[in-house]
Amino acid sequence: MSEATQKPVPVELTAEQKEIIALELEAKRLEVQLKRQQLQGLELEQKERTYHIQDLQARIAERELREKQLQEDRTSQGRTFAQDEAQDKLRWRMCTHKKGGVVTPRDLRVLHTGGNKEQYAVIKHQMINGDIWVLCLRCAKTWKPPVEKDFFFDKAGKNVAPQDGTFNRERFEQTQFEYLQAVNFNTNNSMSTSVQCRFTAIENGKAFDAADKYRELVSQSNLR
Numbered sequence: 748m749s750e751a752t753q754k755p756v757p758v759e760l761t762a763e764q765k766e767i768i769a770l771e772l773e774a775k776r777l778e779v780q781l782k783r784q785q786l787q788g789l790e791l792e793q794k795e796r797t798y799h800i801q802d803l804q805a806r807i808a809e810r811e812l813r814e815k816q817l818q819e820d821r822t823s824q825g826r827t828f829a830q831d832e833a834q835d836k837l838r839w840r841m842c843t844h845k846k847g848g849v850v851t852p853r854d855l856r857v858l859h860t861g862g863n864k865e866q867y868a869v870i871k872h873q874m875i876n877g878d879i880w881v882l883c884l885r886c887a888k889t890w891k892p893p894v895e896k897d898f899f900f901d902k903a904g905k906n907v908a909p910q911d912g913t914f915n916r917e918r919f920e921q922t923q924f925e926y927l928q929a930v931n932f933n934t935n936n937s938m939s940t941s942v943q944c945r946f947t948a949i950e951n952g953k954a955f956d957a958a959d960k961y962r963e964l965v966s967q968s969n970l971r
């Protein structure tokens with residue numbers, strides 16, 4: 748074996764070569780650093796996207812919850828109105844609207860269902876326009892002149908505004924008939940009155956009786 752192969756002579760690098768190697772190393776380091784930063788950037792973007800999605804999800808969930816709450820409020824409100832109405836109608840049907848009957852501390856029913864005397868347990872009140880309204884003192888049902896615009900119904904039979912349904916003459920006339928009966932209920936209670944006024948409206952220079960307008964305005968009220 749030659750001396751040269753036995754002991755490798757350390758190669759002396761020139762200054763220039765050393766510099767090149769150093770520069771190459773530096774370049775590689777920078778490259779790695781750049782890659783790392785790119786990666787970090789991507790990770791941050793990814794994180795940002797995740798947070799953004801989470802924010803959106805939270806906002807949507809909150810909104811859905813609000814919508815649901817609103818929907819539930821509406822439903823339960825509707826239910827309460829419907830329940831009250833059904834209860835009223837049942838009470839009105841059960842009541843004889845008459846005086847008499849025996850009330851005992853253990854049975855107060857007659858106060859709500861009416862008695863069996865000839866006389867009716869109603870008060871009649873003359874409204875400001877001359878209309879007579881009748882109120883049952885037992886079940887609180889109020890009879891008043893019906894107004895045509897309250898007798899429009901849609902296909903499902905729901906009471907709607909005139910422009911959304913058709914006029915039910917039969918129901919209107921039935922209500923009018925019941926009203927006239929109530930006005931004629933025999934009672935010794937005296938009628939109460941309001942100050943009497945005639946309602947007049949002027950349209951196209953002509954005056955006309957506006958009692959109907961007044962009726963429409965008070966059609967949703969009762970004497971309770």
Ligand SMILES: [Zn+2]
Nearest residue numbers: 842844883886
């Ligand atoms: Zn009654």
